[in-house]
Amino acid sequence: MPGDLGLRVLREHVASVYAAYNASILVHFGLGAALGIVMYVHRPRWWILAWMAAHLSFGLVLFLMPRWHADVPLQDTTRWARRHSRTVTLVSMATATAPWLFISADDLPTTSVLTVVIIGSCARAMQLLWPLKPALYGYTLPMMASLIAALAWQGDAMHLFLAVFSLGYLLFTLRVGGQQHKLLTDSLVLRFENEALAAQLGVQIAAAERASAEKTRFLATASHDLRQPLHAIALFGAALENELREHHGSRNAQRLMRAVNALGNSLDTMLDVSRLDAGVITPDIAPVSLDAMFRSLNHMFAAQAEQRALQLRVRASGLWVHSDPQLLYRMLSNLVDNALKYTAQGGVSVRARARGGVVWIEVLDTGIGIAPEQQDRVFEEYYQVQNPGRDRAQGLGIGLSIVERLSRLLDHPVQVTSRVGRGTRFRLQLPMVAAAPQHEQQAAAPMQQPQRTAAAPVTFTAPAAHPLPSVKAIQAAHGRVLLIDDEAEIREAMARLLQGHGIAVETAANEAEAIDALGRPGTQAEPFVLLLCDYRLANGDNGLDVGLRLQRRFGLDAPLVLVTGETAPERLQRVRASGVPVLFKPVNAATLLRMLGDFLPGLRHAIV
Template sequence: MSVAAPPAADPAADTLTLRVLQRRVAAIYANYPSNFAARLAFLALVAPVVYLQFQDWRVPVLLAVQLPVNLFCLFVVPRWTPAEPLADSPVWASRLTRVAMLLGAADALIPALLVTAGNEMVTMLLTVLLMGNCMRVVQSLRPLMAPMLWCALPMMLSLIVSLAWQATTLHLLLATYVAVFLAMALGVGVRENRELSETLMLRFEKEGLAARLNEKIAAVEQASAEKTRFLATASHDLRQPMHAIALFGAAMQQALRDHPEGRNAERLMRAVDALGTSLDAMLDVSRLDAGVITAAPRAIELDTLLLALNQVFLPQAGQKSLQLRVRASGLWVHSDPHLLYRMLSNLLDNALKYTRHGGVTVIARPRGEQVWLEVRDTGIGIVPQQLERIFEEFYQIDNPGRDRARGLGIGLSIVQRLARLLGHTVQVRSRPGRGTRFRLVLPLAEAQETSEPTMLELPPELRSTPVLRGRVLLVDDEAEIRSAMTQLLGAHGIAVEAVASEAEARTALARCDEEGSAIAVLMCDYRLAGEDGLAVGQRLRERCALEAPLLIVTGETSPERLQHVRASGVPVLFKPVSAQTLLRTLAELSSATAPKP
């Protein structure tokens, strides 16, 4: 015959009970000095009555009992302190109960010895004093039920019995009044004890919930930080070889421009560009989370921005036989043109990916002090259960196989982050099988007669790329990067001094001085064999009196390091860098520091 094991105790519940008990004990000991002072005042009022009215054996008996009991409780009984262990709380509660029993027994002798017949004034005076003492006991010991009862009941029951024992009308009435009073006083004490218990339980339960919530929040923040570090490390490690591939590929494409194999080089570069786009998207998320991207809102004309979007996405729509309608509005909004362009680019790209028939429409409408800028499509739509998740990172609808042609699933996450940065609102409404509408709520701006041109980050094929003629000092600890950069820039007629360390860079600078050839741009990788490339570049410029501008090239996506680079004010390119972007940046830096004729 087997016996079922008793259920295991809940450690959390046991701890909660101990904490409540500890607070009750603490409440009583906090008032222990003042409570005992009130007790001594009570005895001081009783003493003259005893001495003046009863000059017999009762005086030494009461003195022999009260004096040692009160001295013991005042000087011998240990005092609780907050340093006492939580597990010892039951011991302290039991100690209080024993002290209360001792005091209750001592006080029970007072009515037993002093309530007599034929001395009504003394009896009524003692009754009033004992009732007052009872209220003091109930108020001071109500946090713990046992001490309260053991201290109050012996004294008051002794008073009731002593009054009733005299059997006179006055004494019986007094006994009745005292009994009613005792019931009411204990009722108040019991109720307050229960309320205190419930209050403490709720308080500690809330504290426990708050502590668990903080633990969950800390765990989520830690997981988020670990995810960010993982993405940063993975992105950096991927960008290093990707950067070399992009540079070698660009050099090969330049060399095979008029060769039959040139088409294969173009295909290679398209694949490299696609992978670079994916890495750049992850970088955008890291930069937004790090606060590196800042908004510069101003009044911009929507039609200019929408025209640029139409030029970029019209070929993509044509390849899928979709209609792309971008309606002019003549409206102006207050926003950052670069970031707003990026938001609309992501929304349009998303709409075209998930639309098989029909088309995509972009329309802007004024609504009071706002402008509703909407991207509508006739695509597959989104079920209501997924609407809340579409802004999550790497979440894609109906793409379990992670088809690369459908993107990474972070475009809408970037849109939401940019909207928060700009203070815009993103709204979405969708009907499965009918299409989706994304709405950006933008602040309306007054039309400007003369305004700055709306600078947009258009694709490289829509911009001309200047060519740099000059010498570049490259500091990179990876031989493949140095070789690829030398080939690429050499194919465009740019001389390169490629070195692996700061010491080699100083040697190269000294050699260039001897040859009389100036350095146009100093380009450093951010990670240089454990060193900070930014610090290396700044030291080279300072110690070697180098006037050439510094350019940092990095594959970092860590938010902390991105903030560090941004705070320096040094221009930075993120790997993999396209040949066109690299050449244009070098030309801009060189021309900015070139002497004016």
């Protein structure tokens, strides 16, 4: 075995024999003293007393000798093993004098007692010393060899019988001791190998966790850095679209915004994963009408199915389930979208069936299918079947990962069965509830037009390509908006967009400039009715803390709204815990204006 492993095993052996050091000394020399007393009573001789004194003195020396302890360095283990083996060999050699002193042909009782004592001592040694094979041999062989020789020397039949018996016992003892030593050594090797494997596994798990954390940080940073310019593009594009509303270039502006929205939706998908990992999604469980939800799915995907010359069959069932309507809709839309992408001919079916108190929702397709070895991997992030070239038309490979995360969040188990070339079936299991018609409209409405809202930290984003609202008599809007953002381009883009819709905006790059704006004499006559803050500001500041400090300092009733491109889980958790409304970059102009309408009454009445 490797050197270090061998030393660790030997260290355990040494620790084992030294753990019984005191007991073995007391037992061995106690037996020797008892033997000497019996011999002296039976046959008083001065040399018996001398032998006992020498024997006990030797035991006292051994008792006082330095011993191995747990703090001994590993490298010294071999030296301590040899030392203990030499010590027990000397003890055995000292005891080996007893047969020649006490055995005689005319004193069979004494011979019998001595034989029993020595054999018993060897039996005890076998149990205590088999971890160290040299010590076992060093203790057993001198005593037993002396006993056998002394018995055979007497020459009569009884002593020869005892000599043969002792020889057989010696061979048996050494065989059993060797087997026990091997068994103990193998078990220790296996233990240390398992510990090494566990340590390696721990290192690999730690490395995987670090890689996952680094990936999350990278995605958060990359997502934020990509969202910043995209946010500015979206704002400038929305302002341009509004300015060119009656111009012949409006179609190009609309195409630009569709491309911007498509890119924003890709980033939103990554954001959804970050939100789920951050634990900031809180399900709002309620009775859900599956028929209403299926109608929304049909409306959403009918055009896509028609473009691909596929049939989309959505079957009514009249069933109701207990779930979060928004999150369940996201699961089903991801499954349907995935099925359509990987189906070249035939179609996709969505159906629901009752099974006892459970409802099975199944999404079936006649697509390419999934090989058995890939069926577990399809729920991994960025894994796509038959898309090694990362064709963007087939998405990012995150949709099923979101489905799997949502299934755990909602406790809706998801199963997949598939045959290559024949199609795939995804099945969700949900608790069934009795029909509740009073909830039907409420459950269906959110599904018909999914969009981003100010409560984004607890709801999912979905494609938002709504046309910008027209504005009438914006001058009727009272109040101003204070925009705090450390990037000049975004301040300019946001100001142009809002001013284009008649909203008075004052911008600030940091908290100091915001304090100046709020402290001006004319602020009371024209108060700010809204603080619109970017979450990540320069010098480590964040819009949440800055906005709250401004509200406290100036006693503002103006609400705070955050704008962020953050995806870092810990930051998302903090934003959600604050309860402050959040818009995620790139901010859709229509969503922004509708949200502002909640705080600017004149704007709300002007939007049609």
